[in-house]
Amino acid sequence: MGLVVQKYGGSSVADAEGIKRVAKRIVEAKKNGHQVVVVVSAMGDTTDELIDLAEQVSPMPAGREFDMLLTAGERISMALLAMAIKNLGHEAQSFTGSQAGVITDSVHNKARIIDVTPGRIRTALDEGNIAIVAGFQGVSQDKKDITTLGRGGSDTTAVALAAALHAEVCEIYTDVDGVFTADPRVVKKARKIDWISSEDMLELAASGSKVLLHRCVEYARRYDIPIHVRSSFSGLPGTWVSNEKPESQGDQQVEHAIISGVAHDVSEAKITVVGVPDKPGEAAVIFRAIADAEINIDMIVQNVSAASTGLTDISFTLPKTEGRKAIDALERAKGGIGFESLRYDDQIGKISLVGAGMKTNPGVTASFFQALSDAGVNIELISTSEIRISVVTRQDDVPGAVRAVHSAFGLDSDSDEAVVYGGTGR
Ligand code: ASP
Numbered sequence: 066m067g068l069v070v071q072k073y074g075g076s077s078v079a080d081a082e083g084i085k086r087v088a089k090r091i092v093e094a095k096k097n098g099h100q101v102v103v104v105v106s107a108m109g110d111t112t113d114e115l116i117d118l119a120e121q122v123s124p125m126p127a128g129r130e131f132d133m134l135l136t137a138g139e140r141i142s143m144a145l146l147a148m149a150i151k152n153l154g155h156e157a158q159s160f161t162g163s164q165a166g167v168i169t170d171s172v173h174n175k176a177r178i179i180d181v182t183p184g185r186i187r188t189a190l191d192e193g194n195i196a197i198v199a200g201f202q203g204v205s206q207d208k209k210d211i212t213t214l215g216r217g218g219s220d221t222t223a224v225a226l227a228a229a230l231h232a233e234v235c236e237i238y239t240d241v242d243g244v245f246t247a248d249p250r251v252v253k254k255a256r257k258i259d260w261i262s263s264e265d266m267l268e269l270a271a272s273g274s275k276v277l278l279h280r281c282v283e284y285a286r287r288y289d290i291p292i293h294v295r296s297s298f299s300g301l302p303g304t305w306v307s308n309e310k311p312e313s314q315g316d317q318q319v320e321h322a323i324i325s326g327v328a329h330d331v332s333e334a335k336i337t338v339v340g341v342p343d344k345p346g347e348a349a350v351i352f353r354a355i356a357d358a359e360i361n362i363d364m365i366v367q368n369v370s371a372a373s374t375g376l377t378d379i380s381f382t383l384p385k386t387e388g389r390k391a392i393d394a395l396e397r398a399k400g401g402i403g404f405e406s407l408r409y410d411d412q413i414g415k416i417s418l419v420g421a422g423m424k425t426n427p428g429v430t431a432s433f434f435q436a437l438s439d440a441g442v443n444i445e446l447i448s449t450s451e452i453r454i455s456v457v458t459r460q461d462d463v464p465g466a467v468r469a470v471h472s473a474f475g476l477d478s479d480s481d482e483a484v485v486y487g488g489t490g491r
């Protein structure tokens with residue numbers, strides 16, 4: 066039996082009962098003969114509460130101190146979990162990210178892992194311990210300061226440790242039974258997926274699916290680590306995410322499902338640059354201004370110019386949290402661009418259909434648009450990749466649109482099997 070990395074999210078360890086329940090599950094894995102490394106998130110909404118607290122003290126807390134504060138959340142849960150395991154008669158030791166050898170760059174709040182040197186974890190395992198590691202944190206290589214990996218970063222910690230320790234699997238325990246064909250909070254008839262390719266999972270994560278972080282899937286794909294997403298509440302088998310379909314998941318020859326799922330995202334806003342002169346170089350100046358402000362954008366649409374005016378409109382979407390910064394950057398660049406005005410709209414939502422089978426099945430796009438039309442949903446922007454179609458609509462239309470598309474592609478389950486066990490969705 067090999068080494069497994071298990072990651073438990075905040076809702077799985079929300080209170081003392083949760084911690085004790087998780088401790089039992091960890092001990093089971095150990096009793097089954099595995100070496101067990103556990104990555105744990107902060108209890109319940111602790112991270113949000115710490116952020117609220119920081120904002121009450123200072124409107125713009127310093128990155129270094131902010132990270133120091135946030136990592137406290139995971140330290141609480143790791144120590145309590147180790148105590149609970151010891152109470153069950155098994156040996157456990159907890160480690161901060163830094164002690165576990167998670168080395169990052171020095172970008173506070175969204176640090177990237179650059180190396181993992183888990184010497185102390187190896188030693189702890191060799192001595193027969195269960196190793197508990199605080200997720201979402203590391204230490205910067207040059208300044209030796211404590212860093213955090215960005216919201217939801219514990220998943221990335223888990224996969225990074227799994228890769229460094231050559232684990233046979235990285236199990237991500239959450240408050241739903243796996244990856245569903247749509248967000249079970251929106252679509253009651255969403256179906257649990259047994260296996261999904263890393264490729265499709267990456268696209269779902271990029272399109273707003275929150276069950277796994279994009280960065281974590283990217284990491285797992287690069288190091289070829291299979292992920293098993295499952296619930297810590299039910300004990301049911303969950304969803305396997307891997308580059309190749311594992312043998313346990315049935316016939317290798319059978320074709321993949323055409324559509325993996327429907328994702329939605331209401332965290333973006335749309336900016337329209339109105340009245341841009343239709344001549345070479347304008348788009349370059351606009352997006353240079355946005356890039357210099359370190360803002361990542363998503364979809365871009367440029368309309369044809371009206372012949373009479375020679376002016377065109379360019380729209381793009383970006384995270385709502387970056388809206389103010391983008392508008393300021395464009396206002397500053399206005400002289401060099403010469404547009405007429407800017408429009409900002411944060412009442413939009415994005416719906417995406419994902420599946421590698423799209424490449425070879427004509428008609429998917431037509432059926433997608435038909436479903437939206439039947440649901441009376443107006444489309445504002447469209448973008449596609451080889452394995453995804455996304456549209457922007459009014460935010461209010463999103464739940465209905467997701468359900469309509471889910472039904473139209475035959476993804477509805479017969480039963481309402483999608484259970485959400487915990488979490489406030491905060
Ligand atoms: N506690 C951190 C957060 O809430 C990290 C995590 O949960 O993965 O974002």
Ligand code: MG
Pocket residue numbers: 074075106107112217
């Ligand atoms: Mg969390």
